[in-house]
Every structure is written in C-alpha cells, then in structure tokens.
Amino acid sequence: MAQLTRRLWVRATLIGALGILAAVLAAVVDRYIPWTMPGKIGADAVDSLLTIIASSMLAVTTFTLSTMVSAYGSATSNVTPRATKLLIEDRLTQTVLSTFIGSFLFGIVGLVVLRTGAYGERGRVVLFIMTVVVIALIVITLLRWIDHLTGLGRVGETTDRVEAAARSAIEARLKAPYLGGQPLRDGERDVPANAVPLRAGAIGYVQNVDMPALSRFCEAHDADLFVNAIPGAFVYADTPLLWMAAPHGADPVSQTERDDLSAAFAINNERSFHQDPRFGLAVLSEIACRALSPAVNDPGTAIDVIGRSTRLLCLWAEGLSEGEDAPRHPRVRVPPLQTADLFEDAFMTVARDGAGLIEVQLRIQKALLALSRMGDGTVRAAARHQSRMALDRAEEQMALDADKARLRDLVAGN
Structure with missing residues (x-):
C-alpha cells in the first residue's frame, strides 16, 4: 500500500477526481441552498474564466511533464540511474502535476456542465467561488513549482535525496534491527x-x-x-x-x-530504498564513482559523498549501542544487517576509483579514522579493514612517493 501511494498516477487520479467532483457539485448544490445568494454571476463571466483555466492548464501540464522528463534524464546521466526513482516519487512534483491535471479537468467539466444549462443562478455563484479558489491554488502551486525547479535533477539536490532516503532506512532499521x-x-x-x-x-x-x-x-x-x-x-x-x-x-x-x-x-527487478539501508549507501558510492570517472573528473563531489556516507555510518554506529525494543513478532527470526557490509558499500568502490587521487584518499582515511573511534567492535573492525584496503589500492595507483608516505603516516597514526 505504501508503495502504491508513491505512484504518480495515484495522486493525479485522486486530485483529478476532486476537480471533476467540484465542478459537478456546483450544479448539484444549487437545489440545497435555501437562501438567495448575494450578487449575480453571468454565465459568460464564468465561461471565460473556465476557458482560460482549461486552455492554460493543458499547456502548463505539458510543460511540467517535459520538465520532469528532462530532470530525470539529467539525474540519470549526471548522478546515477538508481537515484531517478527518488525523483519520480517526489511528493511536491507529484502534487504539482496532479494539481494542474485536476484544474484542467475542473475547467473542462465546468464548461461542459455550464453550457448544458445545468447551473442555476446560485449554482453559477458557487461555481464562480470554486473557480476563484482553483485560480488561487494554481498560483500558489506555480510559485512552489518555480522554486522547486531550481534544484530538481541537479547533482547536489539529488544527492541530498539519496542521503535522506538512506538515513530514513537506517533509522528504521535501528528501531527494529530484526524487522x-x-x-x-x-x-x-x-x-x-x-x-x-x-x-x-x-x-x-x-x-x-x-x-x-x-x-x-x-x-x-x-x-x-x-x-x-x-x-x-x-x-x-x-x-x-x-x-x-x-x-x-x-x-x-x-x-x-x-x-x-x-x-x-x-x-x-530493482532494489528499494525503504527497507534496505545498504542500497542508499551503494547509490551514494555510485555517485562518487561517476564523479571520479575521466569523463566527469569531479573529485569534489566524491569528497562530498564521503562526508555524507560518514554521517550515515556514524548514525549507524551510535544507534547500535542504544539497544532494541521488545520484538513485535517473537516467532519470526531474522538475520542482522552486517556492519561490514555497510562499510563495504560506502567505501570500497570509492577507494578503488579514487585510488590515485591523494585528496580523495586522505578524506577516506580521515573518515575511517573517525568511525574507528565509534560504536562497538564490529564498527571498529569494519573501519580498520576498509582503511587497510584503501591504503593497499592507493599504493598500487599513486605515482608520487611523497603522497604514499603522507597516506601511510596518516594510517599509522590510527
């Protein structure tokens, strides 16, 4: 059920149905209003507003869809295809598109019912009020959408989403280590x-x-x-x-x-972020590896990802010592999530692809040094193992002896 509610068509269908319902209710409510409503609204006035809404919302919806597809393509090529799913599930994007579709359907249905003469005098007043509310909703949604577009699909914003998804999965697993x-x-x-x-x-x-x-x-x-x-x-x-x-x-x-x-x-066929903490860390590593590729050559993004992975593993290390709640399903036994696997997902591929870059290796070793001082024995052992592996890879790839010596001194200080 939770996965269903994240689908775009579900929200678009619900809000679209609300738009149709609002237009139809304006005609039905006419007979249930016992008093005379102040003012008179001509059919032409409401007709003009509904025509503007229907025609403009169709164009805006098409533009929104093209923008979404462009953002997904940008995330796929510049970040990683695995992060695109988070953009597709973005609630604000789904709400914006659904609002535009609902407004379009409200305008179309309102025009059809209005031109059939189904609205009485009080019904036209109700329809006019609903139209004003819809216009206000469109304006607010457009402003939110413009602000949201400034970061949609960009590397930093998409990386934020991946980190947030990984953090949510880790926090959920720490609360229920065995589900x-x-x-x-x-x-x-x-x-x-x-x-x-x-x-x-x-x-x-x-x-x-x-x-x-x-x-x-x-x-x-x-x-x-x-x-x-x-x-x-x-x-x-x-x-x-x-x-x-x-x-x-x-x-x-x-x-x-x-x-x-x-x-x-x-x-x-694909992994999901929601019950799988390892997947979030693996996707962060993919972002770093793509940034380290010769075609991109962006060590800064890789260093940023190392910092994010360190924050997440720090959360894991600190949470392990807090204990667990009483099991809700005592007759179901579940294997634990291995700390060594989390560290491998976070650091192994980044250390491999950044083996020849001293700035990346220094950041990896400093992160692992900090993590080796946290948590229980499994955390410390995993941090030391990844530190040794990263050092071995760096010594194979680095050309300058001074860089190797600097890295060895840092690791020896651990």
Missing part, C-alpha cells in the same frame, strides 16, 4: 534440522518483508519461521526465502498457505 522479530545469528546452527524451506520461485531483489503477515502465519500454525532473505538480498528461484519449523505431527502447509507466505516477500 520486529527475534535475531537469527547463525542460520546453519540455529535453524532446526526438520525445518522446511520456502523457495523464492522468482529471480530478483527482495524489496520488502511483510513481518505482520509472517507473524500471523506463526500464530495460526503454532510454527516458527526463520527468514533467510532480508530486504536487499538477490534471490534465485531455488533460494530459500525462509524455513518453517512446525511442531511434530502438525498438519502440512497447503500450497495456498505457501503462496501466502511467498506473497509476504516483495520481489522485484
């Missing part, structure tokens, strides 16, 4: 030998796991579930999504129930 279930530390050791696997049956990325649905299955069948594929995992048709462990002598699970369990795992 509300119990920890599954070691799948080979903790999963019972008699547990039955549930295969994916499809190839793609796990975008979301419906934990309440899994918990309801556990309660209904007095079973325990051991999740194998968490959001962000790439699964094959024979990959176990989970293992089911039911009491001895329990009724076998029907195919319909197995299908319901499979439906709790949303598998798609």
